[in-house]
Each structure stands twice: as C-alpha cells, then as structure tokens.
Amino acid sequence: MMNTIFHTELSEGWLIIYIDDIIIGSDSWSFHLERLARVLQKVAEVNMKISLKKCNFGFEELKALGHVVSGLSLGIDKNKVAAVLLKPIPQNKKEMMSFLGFSSYYRQHLKDFAILAKSLYRICDQQTLFERTQERIKAYEKIKQALT
Known part of the structure; x- marks a missing residue:
C-alpha cells in the first residue's frame, strides 16, 4: 500500500519506505521542506495517521534499520x-x-x-x-x- 501511495516519490529516489516508516532524503533545507509537504499532502489525501512520537524532522543524519541515513546516502551503522x-x-x-x-x-x-x-x-x-x-x-x- 505505501509503495503504491508514494510510487512517484520512490521512483525519484529521495524517499525510503520500510513497512510503515518513511525517510525523506534531501540535499538542502528548502528541498526537504518541499518534499515533506508532498509527503504530508499524500498522507492527508489517503487519511493516513502519523505518530508524532515516532517522527523526527530536519535531521542531517539518522539511524534506521541498522543503517546511517545521511542526505541521499545510506551507510552501515557501526x-x-x-x-x-x-x-x-x-x-x-x-x-x-x-x-x-x-x-x-x-x-x-x-x-x-x-x-x-x-x-x-x-x-x-x-x-x-x-x-x-x-x-x-x-x-x-x-x-x-x-x-x-
């Protein structure tokens, strides 16, 4: 379902989905805000719920699923x-x-x-x-x- 909803964003290469987790990669803060707005718009369109406790916004680097996500790159979490x-x-x-x-x-x-x-x-x-x-x-x- 998530892959269908965010097909365009996934094909553009800046969105990562794992089950119910969404990670948005961006080169700049302005791109990040644009992409976040696109994702939130689609979330609203399909009446999807978001847990704010699980949300992290605007981080340059984060750890997810044993990887370090930084911008548009994915590395091993040492x-x-x-x-x-x-x-x-x-x-x-x-x-x-x-x-x-x-x-x-x-x-x-x-x-x-x-x-x-x-x-x-x-x-x-x-x-x-x-x-x-x-x-x-x-x-x-x-x-x-x-x-x-």
Whole structure:
C-alpha cells in the first residue's frame, strides 16, 4: 500500500519506505521542506495517521534499520555491527549461518560479497562437513573487515 501511495516519490529516489516508516532524503533545507509537504499532502489525501512520537524532522543524519541515513546516502551503522565483529570465527554451521545472515543484510555495502561468501555458504550445506580452511578463514576475515 505505501509503495503504491508514494510510487512517484520512490521512483525519484529521495524517499525510503520500510513497512510503515518513511525517510525523506534531501540535499538542502528548502528541498526537504518541499518534499515533506508532498509527503504530508499524500498522507492527508489517503487519511493516513502519523505518530508524532515516532517522527523526527530536519535531521542531517539518522539511524534506521541498522543503517546511517545521511542526505541521499545510506551507510552501515557501526554500532550495530560492533558486537558481531567482536565474536570469534564461527565454530559450527549454525554460527556461520548467523554470521552470513547478518552480513548479507549489509551486502549492498560489501564489494564482491557473493564471491567472498560463496565458500562460507558452501560449508553450511547439510551434506558438507564444517571445515575451516585457509580460504574460508580469509573470506570470513575479509567480510568482517568490509563491515568496519
């Protein structure tokens, strides 16, 4: 529903929607006010409700869904990855799947993630013995490094 209501704004690339959260990106305060007015107009047209307690207006940077949103850019929230980076290398398939699931969430920020993670995904297969080879340790360390 939200994607339908804000189709134009989404296609213009300055609006991010996740379930019922809306983030407006702008290069300047005047653009921000114009875009905010457009969004609020559509909200009113469809009789949508807004929780003012959840609203933050005019921030140059904010943290949302494990990302840092700044203007029109999206980065990794380093506080979200800190705990994962402190953990030792996974000791079994379950731990490796957990690490891969977490790091895959940030794959858009990780150059060549699919290539790096390929050998790690392979050892998570049920028919494969969980064996840490130098190649896999190196891949794990490269992914960890890319998250920092």
